[in-house]
Each structure stands twice: as structure tokens, then as C-alpha cells.
Amino acid sequence: MRVEELKVSEKVKLILRKRGIEELYPPQEEALKSGVLEGENLLVAIPTASGKTLIAEIAMVNTLLREGGKAVYIVPLKALAEEKFQEFRDWEEIGLRVAMATGDYDSKDEWLGKYDIVVATAEKFDSLLRHGSSWIKDVKVLVVDEIHLLGSRDRGATLEVILTHMLGKAQIIGLSATIGNPEELAEWLNAKLVMSEWRPVQLRRGVFHQGLVVWEDGEVDRFSSWEDLVYDAVKRGKGALVFVNMRRKAERTALELSKKVKSMLTRGELRKLKELANSLEENPTNEKLAKALQGGVAFHHAGLGREERVLVENNFRAGLIKVVVATPTLAAGINTPAFRVIIRDTWRYSEFGMERIPVLEVQQMMGRAGRPKYDERGEAIIVSTTENPGDVISYYIKGKPEKLFSQLSNESNLRSQILALIATFNYRTVREILNFIDRTFYAYQRKDTYSIEAKIKEILYFLMENEFVELTLEDEIIPLPLGTRTAKLYIDPMTAKVFKDFFKYIEKDPNPIGIFHVIALTPDMVPVSYSKRELSKLEEEYYSLKDRVYADDPYLAYDPYYERKFFRAFKTSLILHAWINEVSEADIVEKFSVEPGDIYRLVETAEWLIYSLKEIAKILGASQELLDYLEKLRVRVKHGVREELIPLMELPMVGRKRARALYNAGFKDFESIARATPRELLKIEGIGAKTVEAIFKHLGREVKIVEKPKKNTLDYFLNK
Template structure:
């Protein structure tokens, strides 16, 4: 392919200057192909190429050139908040051209009107869906949509929203889809009304292989049939030490947190033979110990690993811990991360080598059953191998138990294409939410007009019509939709649940439980919210199950189900309820983590979700005019975020005051923001002069 230098591009000189500042003089093959297919003319494109092949720059050139030549706004949409932050920081370069970069994620009950002043907005699929539902006026100016990580269409949880957003985006402006390999790229490009740009080019070539035991050692067979041996008692340790001893970094993927942690500890025992940057690792270890949103035991465990150049990484860790681990790996100080597969889909963390330790994972719906991981998941993990600028090759190996198994795995993962992208709107919950989203964002529609949107889904036509009929009836029967003459609209109840961005089954579960019940205990409300489809799920052992039931001393708002799978969700919700109950009664965080066997990241995720669900429950009770339930849920919501008893609610309204500072002030007879303003010296004595001064100012601002 002919090389394209940036000087030859029909771009504003200021754009070319920014590219050169980044060290970009020529475009790589996917970028050159996108230019040839009409990127700079505002053509719709679907770009599929491997990880780290420069797709973000394609989006930047498309957006910036379009905005400078045609005006309007552009939205860059990602599936993950971590990616939203990453892209936002990358795009800040363009502010020197006078373009303002904004970012928004989370908080679904707002239209973010402040974004009207921004030109490029980075957000998540869910947040954009929510903004459309709130009819944010500034969205009328958006005419360029970048759909990042577009293979998330195939994700059972996120896929329905990605598809819903894509359907509306392609009706409203230019669409640029970006993805790793999509095997049915022509079909998906046609659906987007876009031209396909598909390449297999990678900046660092990838060597893929299988590692299996042979006599007392381990042999690696690569895709090109070349082989080599590594020596030791364990394939993961042997291969990791081999790579690290040659100056490389390794990402190891394990199927569970427990395996990730135990594997990291085993590898750490062998790191004494590796030359490490001890002083820098000690500094990182100390930084870990000072993190304030994590448990003491977690920090101690990670410290002991990190000083040996190794760490584990999973969602059970707090965000601050994960950030430190990721940045120290990027800086090449940390040599090995053992992670669960969620890391592969998240932030950009390349390594010389990737080890896929497990090709099976537990099926959450069938107890004791293991599924083979999809080829797409393998591609996501192996795609992290090879650091541009550091490695001549990246290596990805799959661990298997025998030579016989190696052949099957070789065929399935190394020689096969990824699964075709298919619609994930084929469930009642997803499809009904899709219908609500269309009416909320596009306004009232006739049945025929709404069906036109349904026909644009990727679902087979007959299946889409079937879901449409049953969905429409269910939404009308449950007073979410109302029909006036021939127009379908949202009811008052439907409009509120759409704004709250909760699953319609969550809303109906809450409504039915509250309407048939008298005022109940706090645990009962927390259990109800956790038991909805939007509630957090958590594993519960048999002994925990018995203890939870024994500890329960009030009647729950939902009846115990007979179905075994539903009962496990019911008990999971009860554990969540007790965790949150302890949290809002100011039980120490370390005690909660130890008592329930969870990590600080789990606790934060549970709190964030239950903060949203108590807010939603309070608003559902409010719109239904259930005064007693509303009062309990409103107070619970005010307590969940900070983990406080009722008497501290007023104090934590002051920015900078959390549960610990509020309790300290309260114990010294400072109980309201007014007390802070009236006793500035006392506050400074309790909190320290600088922080105290700041808190007094914030309190004064609140009561002004």
C-alpha cells in the first residue's frame, strides 16, 4: 500500500502541526485506507483492525476535520468509563485549535445542559441513551458520531444499548464505527449504511501459540508451527520468568479473582532472580499503602507483591488501587499483572507477552457448568501483546493440559475467525427498554412509526415483530405506555422510569412490592432494590445463606421464590442488603470487607448501584404518591452514598465532609452546617487549620 505522509493530507495546517508534535509523519495502513475510503469527506465508515492499530487517530481526523469544515458537534462513544477518561485526555490536544473537549458519564437523571458549550463530547453508550431520553437540546447540534469498541454489539449486557444508540445515530448524522476484527463486517457495515475498512495490520506483529507439558518441561507451538521450550514445574510461571528475564512484561489472564491472586503470589516467589527497580517498586508499594478507598488487608497483600514486581488486578480492587497498578505497569516498573479478563476490554495496557491461563469460565446461570470462552474474548486478550516502540513481536500463548487438547484449542482460537456480530435485543428486558428509549427520545409515535425503528434492529424480521407485539402490550398493560387516539406516549410513571434509566422490570417490581405492602424495615427496602434486575449480584456460600436468614428479623417486601436460580438471586440480594445496612450504620470498612468476604472495589460498586437504586425507588414511590414508602426511601438514599446514620445527613452535605469527619464533628457537638460556620476555630482544631478553613468556607456557601 502506498505510504501517505501527513503533509500530503488535505487538512488545516494546524491539524498537521498537532500530528507532527505527536511524532506522526506518515499514516499506517488502516489510517491510509480510511482516508482513501472518504474519511475526510465525511463518509460513513466501519473500521475494523486489531488493537493498537491507530483507530483512535482515524476518529480524531474524522471528527476534527468535519467540525472545522462543517461546524456542529461530535460525540465519541465508548462502552467503559475508563476508556472515556483515556480518550478525553487524548483529545485535549485539539483544544489548541479552539475546540472545547467535554466528558460525561454516570448520573443518568440529568440533561447535562452545560455540554452545549463543548465541541467534542466523550461519553458512554448508556449515558448518550440517557441524554437522548432527557431530550438534551444541545444534542440537536451533534452531527458526527464515533461508535468505539463497536463489537460490544455482541455483549449480552451492553449490546442492546450499543445497538439502540447506533440506530438513532445513523438517523441523525455521520457515523464512524471502530472495532477489533468483526467477521461479518460487510453485513454490519451495510446495516450502518457505511463503507467497510478492514485490515489485519498491527504495529507489532503477534506470535500466537499454545503451551503444553512435554515430559518434565513445557513446549510452545506457534501458529507458524515453530516451537520452543520453557523450563519449570508450572507453565505460567516458567513462561512468565522466561519473558521477564529477557526484559519483557507479561499480562496473565485467569478466569477468577481467586486464581488471579494465587497465581500472582506464586509468580512473586520466583522474582528474586530478576533484576528489578527496587527503589521505584518500594515507592509504588508505599503509595498503595496510603490509598484511602481500600481495605487494610488488600493494601498489605498488594504491597508484598508489588515490591517483587508483580500484582493482581480485578474488579474487587478499588479504583485508586487499580489506577496505581496500571500506571506503574505502563511505566514498565511493574513487570507482571495477573488479571481477570475484564482488563482486556478496558484500558490500553500493552505487554510483550500475554498468557491466557484458562479457556473455560463458569456459566453463571447453570451451576457447576463451564463454558469455553468466545473467540472474540481470546482476540481481546491476545491483542494486548506487543508494545509499540519497545517490542519487535508480541507473544500470546494459551495454556492447555495436554498435546491432544492443544490441537483442538489451536484450531478453535488460533485458526478461526471471531463469532459473527448478532443482535442482543432478543430478550424481553432489552427489547422493552429499547421501545421505551425510542418513545422517550423521539417523542410520541404511531404504532407503525415505532415499528419502523424496530425494523432497523439487527434482529431477524419475524422475531423483531413478535417482540414488538408482546412488548407493546406489556408496556401498555403496566401503565408505562399510554395510547391516546393512535399515538403511543409515555405515561407519567413511564416517563419517570425512563429518566431514572432503570429497567422496566425493575420499576414494576418496585411498584408491585410497595403498593401491596405497609411501611417496613430498612433491610426490607434494601433487599427489594437489590433483588431487581438492576441490583448488584454477589456470590453467597451455603453457610452464609443460613447465617443471613438467621439474622433477618423483619418481613421482606418480596416473597421467597421457588425457582432455584431465582432463589440464588434472592439470597444474593439479601447479602447486598446486609452489606449496605452495615455501611449506613457506620460499621468500619475493614470490618465489612472481612465479614462478607468482598473487596473494596466490590463495596464501592455495591454502594454506587444502591445509591442509584434508592434514588430511583424514592422517585418511583413519589410518582405513585406512596408517602410512607417515599419517606423511608428518601432517607435511605441520603445515607447510602456516604455510609451514615440519619443524624449526619446535614453535615455530609458540606463538600469535603465524609462519614469519618462528620462523626468526629458530631461527637464534638457540631451537628449542622450552621454549627460549622459559628465555630470556625473549633472546626480547625478538629480537622486541621487548612482543611478546617476550607470546610468553614464550604459550609458558609451552602447556608448562604
């Protein structure tokens, strides 16, 4: 169907045309004719990259232009929120305002009320619901991207609860990968279902086994090794995306492949890649990345820093990086198509040993094959070392993806959501709570709520026993201050209980090691793991710091589970402690065998948990002194600095390194900096013209400095 024929405002067509979209893809046409433009709910279950976002965009904008109100677009990851936010800003041209909301779970964010389209992560939107932001009632359309994550153990319940709250109040549009039971989900959502196997680029799938690629159509091609599939793609001027099951393997494979890929690159490419490699900050992870990059290959996993991840994605899309070796978790969602996708592993490690990677995930990985506009068709090949290719084809290629199952009954999710119902949504009786549960996908799927009822009662006892809620004489459940605060902080009630249990020790002798250890013991922190080799060193450190740790001695409990949990939290505490004492990222990576991405994750969670600890401490009657102490600690965690640098952290473009350099050069506060000459500041390591301009501007001084960027810095690379 041509965009012209769409029954929507001319304004919508204008933006589509500007994007170069003249024709709608067939599933888009079907979806837009399903009644979604008239306000009906819709579930779209179609393959990756077949234009789901556009369906939602047209439907959202159509409603906004017709009825006003607001649209909320939910994504699973911050990185995706950023991507969608940038895309949606195209609509600003026709007067719609677009905002992004992630992070900070303890805010009403009333400012969002001024915007028409809000892109948010699921957790953020759930927290906004709990805070009762006044603009929520204006939400006319709720889009849930990657709605199949409803079946994910950790995050599914959040989506399910959001949807249960919004069903009947707003138009719901769900965008899903192909799943096993789309009908069931659509029925629950009272939505029209649009399913399709159509793809913008043809996809050819096969299995590599003992020197042969067996394609789904029965044809066979000879390749001496799976690596040859990569080299062959590069030789043809195209790219390859390889999925493996572990970070280390991604790195090793990338380095290995880069040796040969390097010989296929032009001089110009080699030069650009070298510059790219030199622009990376120094740390052990980046060292490996830099080495691989010089051969036109990169790895991509959760251990990479944020900037590096974006750098890899952008340069792969631009064609400078020829091959990316990635772990599957990260590949979901981010738009990085490649001519050839190779799935090296279909098994991975889990808590319970090796497990098969679900069909749903493998199909999503395969869906990355084929770049619209560049490739006539894409190729996806699963490497099988032991399994018979026929079996792999029937399981992963011809096979049906898994069914979605509600994860609402997962204990930690349920505990948190039940408290939220009482403390922020004013549910007052078990009956009322059960009525809510009755409207969930859980109840829809199970047909009865009998088994969850017992769990809910158990949770209610827990909440009463720990003073989150109480029962009135009229048998009403009412929230207590601890309960209300916990629900709004968006922490697990169990986390609040841990804070409460340790409060008296913290109050008596607040110290960072002990406090970090406590937050790392809560279920809201996923602590880092340690190897057997590291244990004796950790034990040694523990005995030298024993009087600062509040938790019980791990060896007095005679419980191997507690012992492991204790030391994982302890290692996490040591990392955070190094971070706030300005140990360099590179040294932390080296000393603790973690990676930059892990440090970011820990720091982000730790900041939120220390803020929460402070808020819970208020309720428990903490002294102002302790609250001030915790606030300082939070800021130190946020920036990774010693106390004396805190005032400098307000300066723009100044992170922990630059702040330290300023401080050591004698610029310890705003006054001394305001008095400095630009030349004095430019002499300081890591401080360039742009930083000086920004700092002065912040302090009310307007200066313009002309300076060539220093060689081998990111500025240099970007300005060339």
C-alpha cells in the same frame, strides 16, 4: 503517509505534531482516504492498539472545523471515558471544547451544549436521547468505540438503538476489534469498511504445552513451566501480563509469582514497591495486593477499588510493577501493553457451566502484547494443559473470530426500548414501532421481523396491563405518567413494576432493610451471590429481621429459584445496611466475602435505584414525608453515613471517615467548623493541611498551612 500530506486543516496537523505523530500507520491512511473526511460513514475493524482512536479524532475534528456542530464519542466503560476525555483535551488548544458525560441518567444536561466533543458511555447517551436534550440535533459525528459490543448480551441493544436513531442524521464512525462479519455490519451502517491485520509492533503467537512453546511459524522453544515464561520476561527487563478466568485465581497466581519475581528486583525497586504497598488503604483485598506488590506483581480484577486499579495500571505502564495477573473482563479496552501476554485459561465458568472464551476476546488479549517504542515485537502465548497445541493454534490463533449477532430481542432490553419509543420518541402505533425495528441491525440480519413482532405485542400487553401506556379510542398507544417517568429514569419497566407492587408496604412502614431488599430484587440490580455455608447465617438474620422485609417468605413459595433470588437480594440489603451505618469497608469485605469493587458497584446502583424509587413514588402519590425519607436514604447510600453526618458531606475532601472524625471531635455543623482554629482541626485523625485549607475555603475562610505530609500516606508517597 506523512501527516503533512493529510488533507485536513493545519490546526489538526499542529496537534498531531505536538503529540509526536509524523507518520500515519497504514490502516489509518487507508481509513482517512476512504471518504470519511468528506463525511462518509466508516467502519474500521483492525487489531487492538493499531491507532483506531486517532482515525476517529482526525475525522471528528475535521468535521467540526469545517462545519461546526458537535461530535459524540461513545465508550463502553466509565474508566475509558476518563481516558479518552484526557486524551482529547489536546484539541482544546485549537479552540475545541471537550466534555465528559457519565452517570446520572435522569438529566438533560443542557450544559453539554457548550461543548464540541462529548465523550459519553452508551447508556448515558441513550438517556440523553430519551430526555430530548436540545443539542442532540447538532451532533454531526457519532463515533462508537468497541462497536463489536453490539453483540454483547447485556449492553448490545443499547448501542444498536442509539445507532438506529442516529443513522442518517449524523456521520457514523464505528471502531471495532476484528470480528467475523464486518461486511454485514458495514452494510447496515452504510459505511466504508477498512479491515487490516497490520500492527504497530510485530506479534508472535504460540501455545505452551508440556514444556514446549510451539510458535505459529512452527518453531519450538523449551520452558520448564508456564511460570518460566513470566520469569524469563522479567529477567530480560520486560513485563508480562497474565490472563486467568477467576478473581481468586488472579490473586493466588499473583502471590505465587511474586515470590520469585521479588528476587529479580533491584533494591531501589523493592523500596519503591514497598512504599506503594504501604500507601494502600487497609482491607483484606488490599492486604493481598500489598503482599504481591512487594514482589513486583499485581492482580487486576473487578473486585479492586478504583484507586487501586489505576495505581496498578499506571505503575505497570511505568515499569515498576513487572507482572499483572488479570481477569479478561477488565482487560478489554484499557491501554496496558506488555512485552509478553500469557493466556492461562481459555475456558471460564458461566451460568451454564464451563464455556470457551470467545476467539474475539482471546485475540483482544493477545493484542495487548508488544509495547510500541519499547519492544521490537510482542509475544502472546496460550497455555494449554490438555488440548493439542495444533488445535489451539487453529482455533484461537489462525481461527476467525465469532460473528456479531443482534441482541435486540433480549427481553429486558426490548421491553425497555419499546417503552422508550412510545414514551420519549412519540411512537404511537405498532406499525411505527415495527418501522423502527425494520431499520435495526436485528432486522438487517434476520431479513424479517416476524419473530420479534410477537414479542413486541407481548411487551405492549405488559405495558398496558401495568399502566405504563394506554390505548386510545383511535387505537393510538399513548404513554401514561408512569411510563414516561420510567423511560426517562432509564430503568427497566419491570423494575418500576416491582416498585409499584411493593409501594403500599413501603408507604406503611419505610425501613432501609426492606427498601434495599426491594431494589435488589429488581432486574436493574445485579445482587451479590452467597455460598452454601453462608445460607444458614442469612436465614438466621432473615428470621430476626422478618418484620422489616416486605417480600414474601422464601420458604412459602416452594420455588428454589425464588429462594435463591430472595437471599441474594437479602445479602445485598445487609451489605447496603452496613454501609449506611458506617461499618468500615474492611469489615464489610471481611463479613460478607465481597470486595471493595463490588461495594462501589452496589452503592452506585443502589443510589440510582433509590432515586428512581422516589420518583416513581411521586407518581404513585406518595406523601412528602415518604419522599423526604427516601431522599435522605439516597444521600446516606451515596456517602455511606448515618443521618447525622449528612450536613458534613457537602464539605470538599470529606468522605465518610473524615466526616465521622470531625463529628466525634465535636464539629457537628458548618458553624462549629468555621469557628475552629486550623490547629484544632489538624489534630483530628485523617485530616491534613490540604483538607483543612479546602474546608475553610468552602466556608469562605482563606488559610495557608505548611505541613509535612504524614509518613506512609498516599500524600507522602505522591509528594516525595
